[in-house]
Amino acid sequence: MTGIAAPRVRSSAAPASPPLSTTLVELTWxxxxIENWIRFGCDIHEQILDRRRRVIGFAPNSTFAFVRWASNEFGTIISRIDILRAVGTGEPFQTLPFVRPxxxxxxxxxxxxxxERVLQAVDAIESIGVDPADVSSDHWRHVHNRLTAGEEPRAYSAEQHRAFLLRRRAEP
Structure with missing residues (x-):
């Protein structure tokens, strides 16, 4: 399987509470x-609940990929990836299982x-030296729309990323 990493394990004592505006994701392994993990994104909070579960927190406006996979005795019952932007207090949002709010x-x-195609796109972005969490939100929407329509998404280039960063810097 491309782009799949086992969950990180950190030892920690009783963690501090996350900031109120943090988006929390419950991970189970x-x-x-049941294998739920974060493919990319920079967490600002982690709370280990037990050997198999932990909660990861993301700052408002940060982007992360949440992968969910589950099976039973008959085979895979869910295989899903969501790429989300963490929202701030008062912003509208869509709800998802295991993501609060x-x-x-x-x-x-x-x-x-x-x-798997999305994970390959993530790998391709990393191969050009760009952190997928820093990629334009428009690109992730493009990948979603193309794959939903059964089409191949356009690759994200270093030049496209530079233009995105310049545009973001120029915004008020």
């Missing part, structure tokens, strides 16, 4: 049954072949 959904893909 039960090998070959929710987020601005940039990409929502289900089914392993399409999820």
């Amino acid at each position: 039960i090998e070959k049954k 929710g987020g601005d959904i940039l990409l929502k893909i289900e089914g392993w072949p399409k999820v």
Whole structure:
């Protein structure tokens, strides 16, 4: 499987409470049954609940990818990736399982072949030296729309990223 990393394990004592505007994501890892993980994104808070569960927090306006996979005795029952922008206090948001309060959904893909295609797009972005969390929200929406329509998304280039950063810097 492309672009899949096992969850990070950090030892921690009783964690401090996250800031009120933090978007919280509950992650569960039960090998070959439930595997929820963050593919990319910079967390600002982590609380380990037990050996198999933890809660990760993201600052407002940060982007992250949340992957969910589950199976039963008959095979895979869910394979999904969501790329979200963490929202700030008072901003509108969409709700998702395991994400509190929710987020601005940039990409929502289900089914392993399409999820794998998104993970390959993430790998391609990392291969040009760009952190996928810093990519333009418009690109993730483009990838969502193209894959939903059964089309191939355009690759994200270093030149496109530079233009995005310049445009963002010029905004008031």
